[in-house]
Amino acid sequence: MKHCIIxxxxxxxxxxHAIKEKVINLINSRGDQYDLIDLYQEQFxxxxxxxxxxxxxxxxxxxxxxxxxxxxxxxxxxIFIYPIWWFxxxxxxxxxxxxxxxxxxxxxxxxxxxxxxxxxxSATLIVTLGSQKETxxxxxxxxxxxxxxxxxxxxxxISNINxxxxxxxxxxxxxxxxxxxxNITI
Ligand SMILES: Cc1cc2nc3c(=O)[nH]c(=O)nc-3n(C[C@H](O)[C@H](O)[C@H](O)COP(=O)(O)O)c2cc1C
Numbered sequence: 001m002k003h004c005i006i007x008x009x010x011x012x013x014x015x016x017h018a019i020k021e022k023v024i025n026l027i028n029s030r031g032d033q034y035d036l037i038d039l040y041q042e043q044f045x046x047x048x049x050x051x052x053x054x055x056x057x058x059x060x061x062x063x064x065x066x067x068x069x070x071x072x073x074x075x076x077x078x079i080f081i082y083p084i085w086w087f088x089x090x091x092x093x094x095x096x097x098x099x100x101x102x103x104x105x106x107x108x109x110x111x112x113x114x115x116x117x118x119x120x121x122s123a124t125l126i127v128t129l130g131s132q133k134e135t136x137x138x139x140x141x142x143x144x145x146x147x148x149x150x151x152x153x154x155x156x157x158i159s160n161i162n163x164x165x166x167x168x169x170x171x172x173x174x175x176x177x178x179x180x181x182x183n184i185t186i
Contacts, residue, residue, distance in 0.1 A: 003027055003034040003124075003186070004075035008082040008093040010040040015169050015177065019126055020081050022181045034079075035071045039092045046095020059104030068100045072118070078158070079124040079186060083169075084144045089127075097152055106156040119157025124186050125149070128169045136167075162186070 005023060009016035020036075027034045039046075048056075055061055061069065072078065082089050101107070108115040125145055129136065136144070143149075149161055166180055 001030075001032045001077060002075045003032060003077045003079050004071050005034055005036045005079045005081065006039070006093065006096065007036065008039045008080075008090045008096075014083075015128055015166075016081055016083055018177070018181060019128070019166075019184060022184050023079060023081065023126070023186055026184070026186050035075065037068065037071060037096075039096055044092055044096055046092045046099070048095065048098040052099055056102050059102075061099075061102050061105070065099055065102070068096070069102075069105050072100065072121075075121065077122045077124060077186070078153075079126070080148065081126045082128075084127055084129045087139075087141065087144055088147060101152070101156060114155075116155060116157025119159075121158050122160035122162070123153050123158050124162045124164075126164045126166070126184060128166045130168070130170055132168045133165075 005020065007016070007020050009020075011017065024034065024036075037044075052061075052065075080089075080093070082093050085091075088094065103109060105117065107117055125148060127145055129144065133142075136142070145163060145165065149163060153159075153161055162185060164184065169177075169180075172180065
């Protein structure tokens with residue numbers, strides 16, 4: 001199987017970095033293949049510009065976005081690794097979705113309605129949070145990945161989603177971190 005890892009964290013000493021390394025080890029140990037999109041490392045420009053917008057309306061994208069779309073197309077499983085920031089994904093990842101999951105690539109919208117185009121894929125979401133689940137529940141929100149699972153992946157046809165939400169990461173002991181990493185699945 002081929003995976004495409006979409007990784008969004010700026011710090012190479014972060015827990016997210018350790019998760020990314022663990023995921024790569026798991027892929028290698030299975031004999032699977034992968035491509036890595038490291039959004040900060042490649043300084044991905046996340047703003048959907050006026051030119052992008054015009055291109056989107058004509059169902060075209062520039063060469064950089066075509067390269068990203070090919071990496072997505074080539075994979076059977078998309079693995080997203082990111083921290084929750086302000087109850088959502090980092091802006092660089094949000095912008096990647098805005099620009100890469102374009103009309104004509106991730107979905108088609110015409111007189112017949114909305115057609116998902118990525119339904120041959122599954123996804124793995126591994127997200128980290130700073131707070132305990134109980135603390136976050138007090139805000140009345142119990143799911144910080146719904147914008148990804150329902151609002152993005154389901155819409156483009158991906159319903160087989162392995163979702164792992166890792167809470168209270170900054171306050172974990174090193175042995176708790178170790179156990180958390182060991183429990184990650186792809
Ligand atoms: C800009 C910013 C916003 C954050 N917003 C949230 C939040 O909404 N909810 C939460 O639980 N943690 C929040 N955090 C904490 C991070 O999610 C947490 O530190 C991170 O997931 C830990 O993983 P890391 O060590 O790989 O960065 C935020 C952190 C930053 C820097």
